[in-house]
Amino acid sequence: MSQTHSMTQSNQVNSKEKQKKNAIQLIIEIFAVIVCSIFFLVPFYFIIVNAMKNSADAAQLSIAWPTEFRIWENIVEVIQARDYMLLTAFFNSTVITVVSIVILIFVGSMAAFVLHRRVSKLSKTLSGLFLAGLMIPPAVVPTIWVLEQFGIFKSFTGIILVEAAIQIPFTILLYTGFIAAIPKEIDEAAIIDGTGGLQLFTKIIFPMLKPVHSTVIILNAVTIFNDFVHPLYFFPGSENATVQLTLYNFMSMFNTDWNLLFANVLLITIPPFILFLFFSEKIVSGMAAGAVKG
Amino acid sequence: MKLFSRKALIAIFAALLLLLLAACGSGDSDSDSNETSGDSEDPITLSFLIDNQTVTDGLEAVAEDIEEKFNIQTEFELRPGGTEGDNIVKTRLATDEMTDIMWYNSGSLFQALNPEEHFLDLSGEAFMDRVTDDFKEAVTVGEGVYGVPGESTFAGGWMYNVKVYEELGLEVPTTWDELLANNDKIKEAGKVPVIASFKDTWTSQVILLGDYYNVHSVDPEFADKFTNNEAKFASTPIALAGFEKLQDLQDHGHYNDEETATSYEDAIEMLATGEAAHYPMLTTTLQAINDRFPDQVNDIGFFGQPSDDPDNHGATIWIPATLAVNANSENADAAKQWLEYFVSEEGQETYMANMKAYGPYALHDVELPDDAYTAVKDMMEYQDAGKTAPALEFLSPLKGPNLEQITVEVGLGMVPPEEGADKYDRDVERQAKQLQIEGW
């Protein structure tokens, strides 16, 4: 993790400004913090505090401090539930997320490279086709039917390819925005040196896309890891549990034990949170380049 | 461009960790001992598909017996219940991915699965002699008999708190009006007359489904006519009555407040603690009550949903779910052995030691023990008097998938009973066409 930025720029703010303005400023500051804490932090506090309670306390649905700390027991119980189903789910979700992201990075960047660089009617049509995927709702049952035809319904292969197919348009969009910023002269120089298309891409372009790779990773990771709908349709079966499906199923199983339900919520929120901790800035820079100007 | 404060993030994260650590110190983890099986011989492992609504204590205990005795392990696989579950079972059968043993509704739902094709015919097995004819009928197609009862028979009707009844000097009603009168008194006494737990939408169906005795006892042909597209809920007054009763209770203000925020578990607590007097439910719920309120479970009685005729007061019963063996299973023999042990005297002893009956057993020579739940004894009175009828779902393969939403709508007074019934008839029509049932 690179701690490159420091917070210098915000601290040396205009000391010349009038005092009155400072007072107003302070009020606004406090107000902003309080309002956003109420709206955005309280629900998280609620999750955490209830995940620590015993069943009876949690049943109060309140934000009161726990009378007994049971976070560890709660977590153990959630993990052990249904024969360690949550562990299976974590494994499955991780496999699905990681593999589909690897696919998306390679396949998406290559496609974006060609789509942006090649100027022809066909590539324009294809771009349009991919872009349409951002809007078109996936056709559910026909997709199941197709998966069954290939014999990959309810398999890792099936769900991974579906997740990839659904995320390809957005991934290509992100990459196209970045590739557009890479001067074509770089390509031309390489071509003059006799580099072929594949080499140009793998040796020169792909490494230059590093910043957007991070964006692609985190955005897709959060989306796919948190995905409920597609595993629900395309990866059914209890041995195929994913973290979100497991949470959903626990909703009926733990319906009096809110402490366990929230312990589960807490556990499955940690991975995206850690990702965010490391990649938070990339999300934005990626969006600025891809979605905003794209 | 720096948009987020990493410091803030780390601070929040650290606070979270600290909280976790602080909490860890105060608790000790009870680590489950991992059982290691002593047998070194390769055990056979049977897969067993069951829905996640059923309490499996009894089955699991029997499975442990079987592992000890025959070195056959059982791996339970859970699936959702309801229509979603039906669908999963159907697709798994169609794609030949069914488990060795399967737990499923008996009756027409089971018969609609094409048992001849998918399940082992057990009619020739000696242990089938122990199974009652009533049950066999529910799992018979042509000459073949395809399952054994996986649980006791149960009933759907009104669970009531006996203590509340005693306190208020009420008597078990034999007509709908008497029931409403009781409700009024209960409400006056400041208690909830009838629990509506519409957060778990499936619970809203019981008033309609449990009314089927009143239909069947007047018109035993209804189920067939319904299946053959000759009778509709909306146009059959006795059938429509079930929807009307749902609304009646709302109109009289007999339900609790916050119906849609009240869950099944909330309802159990309300009933067991006497906060509420009635809960229209299946007797299987006794198991759940016993788990959470073992001291109160015998305060709970049962009566069938009354009609307007005091002389015809009976109960609607649910035939036990069936255990069927996958015909294409590689372990079919072991699976048969499993069933044989399950219905044997020994197997049932283990079963009953871990799971009390929520109704009479569908096996010969297996009597209800004296310490059976009060509500089950109440239910037996209907059984002994011959005043029972199976629920419609055992007599007709048609059960519209949207029934639970429709009964919520009618129960909440969002739509009148006639409209609800009409909606349900159309729902059934869609299903009948999908299932390609003749006459639709």
Next chain:
Amino acid sequence: MKSNKIYSYWLLLPALLIYALLFLYPTVVSFFFGFTRWTLTEWEWIGFENFRMFFEEPSLMIGFKNTFIFAFLTAGLKVVVGIFLAVILTSKLKTKRFVRSTIFFPVLVSTIAVGITFSVLMHPSEGLINVVLGMIGIDGPDWLGNPNLAIYSVALVDVWKGLGIATVILIAGMMSIPNDYYEAIQIDGGNKWNAFVHITLPLSRPAINTVVMLALIGGLRTFDLVWAMTGGGPGFSSDLIASIIYKQYQAGFYGLSTAGNVLLFLIVAIIVYPIFRFLNRKEVDL
């Protein structure tokens, strides 16, 4: 000509293959299976029967109304509130990074987890929201139990969850506006409002468009939040087209479910695509 060799379509092929087989192909065949009664192995052509049902059956029809309410309400709120927040959070506010981080938090939490949490917070009597409202003398409504309110409550939660991403996109858009413009308007004697109307709004148009499109498309085709919070209920009152598609799938009505997919596709084509074109055309004029 040479460039065609360099930028070979072979590099495009893997993406196209996955996308075409598992996304485009199912979409295309849905236009056939939507007209059938279908069991995945067998089908029977029934013409417009499925579509007729969608428009005649109240429990299916309600999905259209709710989907429009949900999509437009959430998109609108995300844009309006998002712009408001983005302006504040690009100002000199010292705590802006803290605030940004907090607002972005919900984006990381899964929809199901958010749904579970808010269905507890929105409990009519014991939920935190109504408890707090009660303290200041307001008798809070039954957020999820009132059939007329449920879909709006879910929409509000969706805004809560999605606001972070909308705001961040808008912030990124606003931060990319060169400072010269603001200096220029200051010299011309314009106040902050003028700067907002004449510079911030028009120049962050691409970001605003992105937010509108993302929110609108997302709102039209999601159902997981509704599913976790109300299951489409009470009754059918908060069903969306997407949740109806799922319910028909669950029930085994594959043809009907696919017809729902086709209708959703058409709605996107008829409503969202023109909006998309309109927004993009306007951008060019600037």
